[in-house]
Amino acid sequence: xxxxxxxxxxxxxxxxxxxxxxxxxxxxxxxxxxxxxxxxxxxxxxxxxxxxxxxxxxxxxxxxxxxxxxxxxxxxxxxxxxxxxxxxxxxxxxxxxxxxxxxxxxxxxxxxxxxxxxxxxxxxxxxxxxxxxxxxxxxxxxxxxxxxxxxxxxxxxxxxxxxxxxxxxxxxxxxxxxxxxxxxxxxxxxxxxxxxxxxxxxxxxxxxxxxxxxxxxxxxxxxxxxxxxxxxxxxxxxxxxxxxxxxxxxxxxxxxxxxxxxxxxxxxxxxxxxxxxxxxxxxxxxxxxxxxxxxxxxxxxxxxxxxxxxxxxxxxxxxxxxxxxxxxxxxxxxxxxxxxxxxxxxxxxxxxxxxxxxxxxxxxxxxxxxxxxxxxxxxxxxxxxxxxxxxxxxxxxxxxxxxxxxxxxxxxx
Amino acid sequence: xxxxxxxxxxxxxxxxxxxxxxxxxxxxxxxxxxxxxxxxxxxxxxxxxxxxxxxxxxxxxxxxxxxxxxxxxxxxxxxxxxxxxxxxxxxxxxxxxxxxxxxxxxxxxxxxxxxxxxxxxxxxxxxxxxxxxxxxxxxxxxxxxxxxxxxxxxxxxxxxxxxxxxxxxxxxxxxxxxxxxxxxxxxxxxxxxxxxxxxxxxxxxxxxxxxxxxxxxxxxxxxxxxxxxxxxxxxxxxxxxxxxxxxxxxxxxxxxxxxxxxxxxxxxxxxxxxxxxxxxxxxxxxxxxxxxxxxxxxxxxxxxxxxxxxxxx
Numbered sequence: 001x002x003x004x005x006x007x008x009x010x011x012x013x014x015x016x017x018x019x020x021x022x023x024x025x026x027x028x029x030x031x032x033x034x035x036x037x038x039x040x041x042x043x044x045x046x047x048x049x050x051x052x053x054x055x056x057x058x059x060x061x062x063x064x065x066x067x068x069x070x071x072x073x074x075x076x077x078x079x080x081x082x083x084x085x086x087x088x089x090x091x092x093x094x095x096x097x098x099x100x101x102x103x104x105x106x107x108x109x110x111x112x113x114x115x116x117x118x119x120x121x122x123x124x125x126x127x128x129x130x131x132x133x134x135x136x137x138x139x140x141x142x143x144x145x146x147x148x149x150x151x152x153x154x155x156x157x158x159x160x161x162x163x164x165x166x167x168x169x170x171x172x173x174x175x176x177x178x179x180x181x182x183x184x185x186x187x188x189x190x191x192x193x194x195x196x197x198x199x200x201x202x203x204x205x206x207x208x209x210x211x212x213x214x215x216x217x218x219x220x221x222x223x224x225x226x227x228x229x230x231x232x233x234x235x236x237x238x239x240x241x242x243x244x245x246x247x248x249x250x251x252x253x254x255x256x257x258x259x260x261x262x263x264x265x266x267x268x269x270x271x272x273x274x275x276x277x278x279x280x281x282x283x284x285x286x287x288x289x290x291x292x293x294x295x296x297x298x299x300x301x302x303x304x305x306x307x308x309x310x311x312x313x314x315x316x317x318x319x320x321x322x323x324x325x326x327x328x329x330x331x332x333x334x335x336x337x338x339x340x341x342x343x344x345x346x347x348x349x350x351x352x353x354x355x356x357x358x359x360x361x362x363x364x365x366x367x368x369x370x371x372x373x374x375x376x377x378x379x380x381x382x383x384x385x386x387x388x389x390x391x392x393x394x395x396x397x398x399x400x401x402x403x404x405x406x407x408x409x410x411x412x413x
Numbered sequence: 414x415x416x417x418x419x420x421x422x423x424x425x426x427x428x429x430x431x432x433x434x435x436x437x438x439x440x441x442x443x444x445x446x447x448x449x450x451x452x453x454x455x456x457x458x459x460x461x462x463x464x465x466x467x468x469x470x471x472x473x474x475x476x477x478x479x480x481x482x483x484x485x486x487x488x489x490x491x492x493x494x495x496x497x498x499x500x501x502x503x504x505x506x507x508x509x510x511x512x513x514x515x516x517x518x519x520x521x522x523x524x525x526x527x528x529x530x531x532x533x534x535x536x537x538x539x540x541x542x543x544x545x546x547x548x549x550x551x552x553x554x555x556x557x558x559x560x561x562x563x564x565x566x567x568x569x570x571x572x573x574x575x576x577x578x579x580x581x582x583x584x585x586x587x588x589x590x591x592x593x594x595x596x597x598x599x600x601x602x603x604x605x606x607x608x609x610x611x612x613x614x615x616x617x618x619x620x621x622x623x624x625x626x627x628x629x630x631x632x633x634x635x636x637x638x639x640x641x642x643x644x645x646x647x648x649x650x651x652x653x654x655x656x657x658x659x660x661x662x663x664x665x666x667x668x669x670x671x672x673x674x675x676x677x678x679x680x681x682x683x684x685x686x687x688x689x690x691x692x693x694x695x696x697x698x699x700x701x702x703x704x705x706x707x708x709x710x711x712x713x714x715x716x717x718x719x720x721x722x723x724x725x726x
Contacts, residue, residue, distance in 0.1 A: 031608055033612070035612065036612070039458070039460070039615075042458055043454050043458065043615075046453075046454060046457045046458060047429075047430055047450060047453060047454060047457070048429070050430070053446060053447075054430065054446070054450060056447070057446060057447035057450035057451065058450055058454065060447060060616075060617075061447075061450060061451040061454055061615045061616060061617055062454075062615065064616045064617075064618070065463075065608060065611040065612065065616050066605070066611075067465055067466075067602060067618045070618055178494075178495065178564070179494050179495020179564075180495055180497065180564070180566060192507040193505060193507070196505065196507060196510050196511070196514075196531065197532075197584065199514060199531075200527065200528045200531040200532065201528060202524070207511075207514070305659070306657065306659060310603055311602060311603060311604060311605070312604070314561075314603040314604050315604070336699075340699075
């Protein structure tokens with residue numbers, strides 16, 4: 001191992017490289033502040049460097065803060081600190097020319113990492129391709145049609161209408177009692193601490209009762225949006241709606257997780273968080289590969305149950321499933337996954353744009369499979385129906401059954 | 414399993430990563446080098462250690478082993494939704510205070526005296542966070558377990574404690590630790606903990622162990638198991654972790670399963686025994702159903718073949 005003194009003396013170059021490494025990671029999207037870099041210096045000075053593995057472990061402990069960043073970190077580490085003769089070279093202060101070293105690389109597997117290491121990509125995303133519209137509504141293709149949709153913005157009137165409705169949302173959404181209390185004019189619990197403070201101030205003369213009650217909070221939401229070809233005209237509007245929801249006035253109080261799925265499931269909560277709606281939706285389009293492709297509802301639900309349910313359903317939220325239910329694949333799997341999903345959330349609301357047709361009957365195999373496991377089936381084809389959705393969200397009953405034209409079968413316990 | 418130790422003699426902090434790894438191994442915790450590094454840095458830099466990972470990978474165990482190994486006290490705070498200051502840090506003894514007021518009135522004490530005497534140490538009930546800051550011979554290990562179960566307001570409260578190792582009690586004073594406790598925070602990641610908390614900590618993702626490490630863990634924790642059986646158990650569990658399951662078995666499950674098989678006098682893995690004891694390994698009906706019968710038999714077959722190949726090589 002290198003003696004501490006050595007390290008201190010040589011610190012200049014090493015520190016510089018650690019800092020460059022941190023910058024690469026930062027550009028790749030890891031939240032690494034200067035404090036973490038300083039911590040890494042401390043760590044290196046304390047632990048010393050016996051091997052490349054140690055350097056990896058130390059930097060990981062200091063730079064990482066999320067499990068899902070590990071892969072990215074590992075890749076970046078192996079590219080940045082690539083040196084077969086680590087111990088030999090470290091005496092001459094390893095890794096002198098960061099830039100040179102990185103510019104002769106085999107391409108890193110991760111697009112974000114590549115962009116961070118090599119600078120901004122020269123090939124812009126070609127949006128014009130999306131102009132070639134193949135109307136695949138009501139047909140299903142297994143193949144992903146890596147198409148990127150060019151979002152038009154909502155018309156001004158639509159936007160204003162949506163905004164108005166969203167302002168009403170916090171008032172209407174169901175509130176749930178949390179396990180915390182707040183001071184209240186009346187309530188069930190005595191606030192003894194406040195009472196004694198007042199008593200102490202007044203010299204113990206009088207002890208007046210003061211109260212606390214349970215704090216209320218807007219129910220958490222998880223939203224799963226189908227973006228397959230047959231759904232694309234509605235999902236666009238609905239994403240606008242979601243963006244308005246998470247960036248609106250009530251956003252601070254609201255916990256929403258949003259996913260989109262076609263042939264695969266994508267978590268887009270972070271992309272939606274951008275302030276500007278167009279920016280947010282562009283970010284979503286960028287993150288999603290299977291826009292307007294085929295749909296595999298069962299697989300999407302399976303993936304959700306497997307990878308995400310434990311992480312986003314722990315607060316037992318209301319789940320909005322937005323799809324036309326036209327699943328042409330494995331309906332047995334769909335039944336099983338829908339049942340599991342419905343059992344692990346508080347309410348499962350299904351929003352189906354096909355309900356716009358007066359004669360809609362639940363005959364398609366996918367619809368039949370889904371229907372027994374949802375608490376409500378609601379239309380979602382225009383702003384008016386979004387209004388209905390808001391009313392449904394506001395419904396406080398457990399396992400509410402609100403149906404529009406179609407009644408789901410009663411849940412079997 | 415581990416007795417909460419009130420150590421009389423403080424073992425000095427390990428001086429290097431190797432020493433840390435050895436210390437943990439001496440107390441039957443087989444840590445890989447990255448984990449030993451994180452622990453060593455946490456001790457040296459006096460930073461909280463944030464351990465995240467799937468359930469049953471030995472996160473809580475680290476805190477327990479550290480307390481025993483360093484010969485110091487373990488203070489444990491189990492998190493739950495709605496955990497508040499009263500449960501986590503301190504509480505005033507209201508009944509006593511009420512009595513005090515009445516008593517003081519009866520003896521005709523002045524109002525000022527009553528006001529001054531009401532919020533003092535005498536009436537303070539310590540909870541884990543405050544207890545961990547109190548002066549003692551050796552800094553204790555403070556285990557904040559399953560922080561993902563607590564809600565966001567609690568995380569916000571933790572920030573002060575983790576950043577400065579102090580707690581402000583508005584009616585009384587700010588309590589600051591002379592020697593910061595060794596803080597270990599665990600999370601099963603049922604939700605994302607806020608970055609502000611993580612930023613103050615050293616982060617380590619506790620992964621499922623490699624086959625070699627898992628075998629070593631079994632050797633130490635279930636010493637009665639035959640080498641052959643242990644090998645097969647580990648190979649089987651490692652194979653399981655490659656299958657798409659709702660809940661992959663952790664090290665805790667491996668240990669439990671080995672004990673179960675021992676209790677059933679198993680010498681090698683048999684399809685029938687495995688089928689009957691799958692409930693020890695897998696905790697979802699869907700997972701058990703998926704594996705029962707053919708799949709399990711196939712896995713066992715493969716595990717045995719592997720063992721044969723390795724045995725002859």
